[in-house]
Amino acid sequence: MFAVYNGRIDPVEHVSHFNQKMAVHANNEAVMCKVFPSSLSPVAMRWFDALEEASMGSFEELTRTFGARFITYSRVPKPLDSLIFMAMREGETLKTYSDRYWETDNEINGDFEDVAVRTFKVGLPAEHELRKLLTMKSALNMRQLMECIDKYKWVEEDQI
CATH class of the missing domain: 1.10.1200 (Non-ribosomal Peptide Synthetase Peptidyl Carrier Protein; Chain A)
Incomplete structure (x- = not known):
């Protein structure tokens, strides 16, 4: 169902693809937060499992924290x-x-x-x-x- 985030691709692109797949549930924070881990590989899942329980106040905060953790894999746009x-x-x-x-x-x-x-x-x-x-x-x-x-x-x- 989801492309699995393997820790080696752009985290912003991964979240964007996840959001597209979950578009019908976009307004349901709880569902988005509960399903997001199913799109993570074992490497990213270890990061997720290490988060303190109830430490994320929203899906946006979760994806922002995810992006910050895996920022080194972000695609840098080429200059003009x-x-x-x-x-x-x-x-x-x-x-x-x-x-x-x-x-x-x-x-x-x-x-x-x-x-x-x-x-x-x-x-x-x-x-x-x-x-x-x-x-x-x-x-x-x-x-x-x-x-x-x-x-x-x-x-x-x-x-x-």
Whole structure:
């Protein structure tokens, strides 16, 4: 039913997934607190079992304490520069570059769609056909950029 927290993943993500699974019980603090331990692996369960009885006043306090205990496993968002300075590597396919680019984009906190749309082109080699197209006719949003990329990925795959 639940993804088990193994002590090696982001505790915030774990709590978020737990909350999604328990959405119908979100207003029932007692149920949330009683079920939460069932989402913990033995390592995290030892932490939970060591808590003093009735030491948590709410589910929010429990999850905040949980997050503080396992903070070293929190995912640190990548800075925007990691996207800005990304470039297609020599011999890399458009598919591989775009997959790597979007993965990095997804790891950045904030809404930087306009930056992502504009900087994708800059990471392409100057002689790349997609870069030439995007220079002549800029994509206005992520959807348009993705459509252009998909078109050129198919062309590239046909040539291989």
